[in-house]
Amino acid sequence: MRGAKSAKWVAIAAVVALGATACGGGGDNGSSGSGKGNGVVSVEIGEPQNSLVPTNTYETEGGQVINALFTGLTKLDASNKVVNAMAQSIETKDNKVWTIKLKPGYTFHNGEKVTAQSFIDAWNYGANQSNAQQTNPLFSHIQGYSDLNPGEGKKPKTDKMSGLKAVDDNTLQVTLTGAFSAFPSQLSFTAFVPLPKAFFKDPKGFGEAPIGNGPFKMSGKFKHNESISTTKYDKYPDASKIEVKGVNFKIYSNVDTAYKDLVAGNLDSLLTIPTSGLPTYHKDLNGRYIDEADSAVGYIGFPIKYNKAFQNADLRKSISMAIDRKTIADKVFLGARTPADDYISPIIDGYRKGACGDACTLNVAKAKELYKKSGGLPGNKLEIGYNADGGHKEWVEAVANQLQQNLGLKVTAKPFEQFQTILNDLDAKKYQGAFRMAWSMDYPDMEDYLRPVFSKDAIANGSNYSGYVNEDFEKLLVKGDQAATHDEAVKTYQQADDILLKDMPYIPVYFYTLNAGYSDKIKSMKVAGHQILWDTVKLS
DSSP: OOOOOOOOOOOOOOOOOOSOOOOOOOOOOSOSOOSSSSOEEEEEEOOOSSOSOGGGOOSHHHHHHHHHHOOOSEEEOTTSOEEESSEEEEEESSSSEEEEEEOTTOBOTTSOBOOHHHHHHHHHHHHOGGGOOTTGGGGTTBTTHHHHOOOTTOOOSOSSOTTEEEEETTEEEEEBSSOOTTHHHHTTSGGGOOOOHHHHHOHHHHHHSOOOSSSEEESSOOBTTTEEEEEEOTTSTTGGGOOOOEEEEEEOSOHHHHHHHHHHTSOSEESSOOGGGTTTHHHHTTTOEEEEEEEEEEEEEOOTTTOGGGOOHHHHHHHHHTOOHHHIIIIISTTSEEEOOSSSOTTSTTOOTTTTGGGGSOOHHHHHHHHHHHTOOGGGEEEEEEEGGGTOHHHHHHHHHHHHHHHOOEEEEEEESSHHHHHHHHHTTOOOSEEEEEEOOSSSSGGGGTHHHHSSTHHHHSSOTTOOOOHHHHHHHHHHHTOSSHHHHHHHHHHHHHHHHHHOSEEEEEEEEEEEEEOTTEEEOOEETTEEOGGGOEEO
């Protein structure tokens, strides 16, 4: 998620979005519940890119909120394994036709019963190109998706995918276009949650005060650039397992401010310790931190399709070989990152240590040779855009300095105030410089690091901000999807990964580690897929 875009394809992610984590400053607004006793906790997020509609949320900031408000069919557990959530069972004989039984007792926050049709209606809306939802491509495996996506300038002749059928209120049958073994994993992403009838009457209004089926419900409306407040939904089937009585998502424009609030006790959870806090957070938080492997990958991307200056693969590779990843990981991030050597996170089955080879290894002489061979950049100038609300200034400037020293370029690090700002400019093709980007998994499968970020479909409805297209890559994605076994799929996806490593549309720079912190109001908590697992949060 950009980390999934801001995850479109961000992201959290999203495009860790993650793009990865877009973090951000506003102080305590008085409703955060700081201090022990009332069971309400505050969580830092950046301003979500869009209103809070699940199928239009593809970044980590909005994803955090959707995760609290909604429950899907499957979810990630504390080990990043996919387990059933609202699904009682998910069965298939051929990985193409899936029968899903729902657990009873789930209702939306307005009292409406959650049924199989609630999922069908939500997915049809998300898959319909007329609705321009950011997660649209995630539904492409479902039979009938192409009918809802005839292409630019054409209008769908139907608003329903033929592969979705409600056998009864508690049984959903899904027919895919072909075998896709990762389907249950994909269902753990928040785009696949159900929606109540009220959504379809007023989608815009719904996005400001969503009605979910999850452990928390909205308390008032989305206060943009300020906060999103929720309270525990007592009729949630697993409500007894959740100690937290409410969550206040505090929106920050500066992650350093958020960290100061955390240390001062004015914030209860921060999922990304900023660079400024890395030297002291173990001491500052007195054991109240989490250090573990994360799913996100940090990149430098290029708008290949939209700026011919970046279209030579040798040029992109020369820039990659002029970056000292180890120094950035060890000196800038103080060991809180590790040098990237693949497009796939090390926690994902299919990652290969050293897969990137020489292209991700510092070699100044070879970098200069390749740069000269490529014809170089106009005026030997390079601009790298980044979102200033995510704590990226230090490492982007470090990369800029390395490229200036190692390739003789004049490099400018260009800050954008918020992650959503640079995402919007990339979406609109307005920004044509290199850019900081990251990806945090939507679901734990190798495919999720390939199609959402680098496929042809992801140009219009994903996180392919480079405009990269390689038909051999596209064919391997399809072949991997249709593999009979997981191992066969991994081998095929690795071949697709090899094409990316040769073409290098994005430069993998580092792998994230999860460095999170929490206040003394919280005794312990777990995080998976850059989302807080609310049933694991234990209060002091």
